[in-house]
Amino acid sequence: MAKYSEQYGSLRQEWLGGIPAFVCTARTANGIVPADVTNVDHAGQIVGITTESGPQNDMVMVHLSGLVYFPTPVFGVTRGPVMIGPTGTFVTTLPAGSRFVQQAGIIIGSSELLLNLDSTITLI
Secondary structure (H helix, E strand, C coil): CCCEEEECCEEEEEEECCECCCCEEEEECCEEEECCCCCHHHCCCEEEEECCCECCCCEEEEEEEEEEECCCCCCCCCCEEEEECHHHCEECCCCCCCCEECEEEEEEECCEEEECCCCCEECC
């Protein structure tokens, strides 16, 4: 957790961890990892979305809130809520085996997301 900055009205923060770009992330004792709704340890630990990749033990920028622009269309729909899925992905329906559910934000275009992390609901 090195620094905060604002870009395009988004709050950003640097985190330690080797992780690809444009995945939803969860905080762990060793930095950030791709968030996974099938891992109950990630419930309540969602941080944001990476916008760049970085090798292990390097700092990567994570958007905490605000508009996130993806380099190519990633959403099959153009509007509506999106949830966190497995391996840092975003889904519009909850996958089988999910241990918690958390809305990541609202899709406002095929390659645009208004990131606004909602509360975590743990499933039994």
